Amino acid sequence: MSAMDKIKKMLKGHEDQASTGVDKAGDAADDRTQGKYRGKVDTGQDRLKQQLGDDRGQDGTPPPPHA
Template sequence: MGLFDKARDLAAQHEDKIEDGIERGGDFVDDKTGGKYAGQVDQAQDFANNHLDEISGSDNVPPTTPVPGS
């Protein structure tokens, strides 16, 4: 099992905790900036959550990178 496989397994096992951390991080930035960058923070959170879904194997997001051999 390679490093990426281990990371994928851990992401799948702890997806809820990771998503909570992404949300808390965005809330922290919004709090510290008075919401001045709320749009950019939301985009970053969406980006991070989409890639987490990709890594963990969630089927609700299409892959952004081509699958070898397809």
């Protein structure tokens, strides 16, 4: 079992809290870098949320369907 599988298992049922934590961590990274890497941080946040099961975008909408 991979580390990501273990994390997903622990967070099952707590996706909203995990999403909030990802947002706070990204905001902290933006603050520390004075927004220099904001685009990369946002991309990382979105990808991590997808991995953890919270597929909503930054504006709260679901991502487009995969082709």
